[in-house]
């Protein structure tokens with residue numbers, strides 16, 4: 360989260376230096392009706408967060424997720440969303456457009472503001488525009504100016520779930536299906552040390568090979584060649 364915030368802050372500083380101003384502000388939740396892709400680890404986090412809500416708020420949010428799914432199901436959209444790994448390249452835009460046309464607010468949207476602002480998914484943090492706010496309700500590639508980020512954290516997180524042999528593309532979960540997805544896909548504990556997870560994360564983030572960190576801790580692998588005295 361902190362890393363994502365730092366990257367976003369630096370990118371915003373850059374666009375402001377170029378004379379542009381952010382249009383995003385509290386009370387403007389148009390983009391919270393878009394198809395929001397989140398990483399699998401965040402989908403589980405969102406599910407935990409909802410389970411931790413006190414009543415009646417918890418049930419209210421669960422009901423909103425269920426209602427949204429029902430609305431989508433009436434037009435067969437969930438099946439399209441569930442089989443998203445089969446999409447051709449341009450289909451993501453078509454499905455995104457179709458989804459946005461349904462005008463389904465995110466279950467966490469309250470008075471056009473995010474009710475989980477401190478815990479919102481990274482995609483929500485990484486999506487900012489400098490084009491006039493009125494264009495957000497009819498976004499096109501021509502009228503929308505999004506803040507370009509040098510690195511995006513959410514796809515890097517998502518790539519952790521790509522390590523299975525069957526995964527062909529970056530796995531992501533539509534925010535609107537997060538509760539169902541997390542229930543069907545419980546977390547699998549990893550036996551990899553934290554340093555290795557950290558290394559992999561930066562490899563995914565930067566798309567650059569990062570050497571394995573040598574360690575003297577027992578049980579941890581080192582890629583350093585044996586020294587002469589070995």
Ligand code: SF4
Nearest residue numbers: 391465467468473483
């Ligand atoms: S989590 Fe918050 S910021 Fe993200 S789409 Fe939902 S309401 Fe909007």
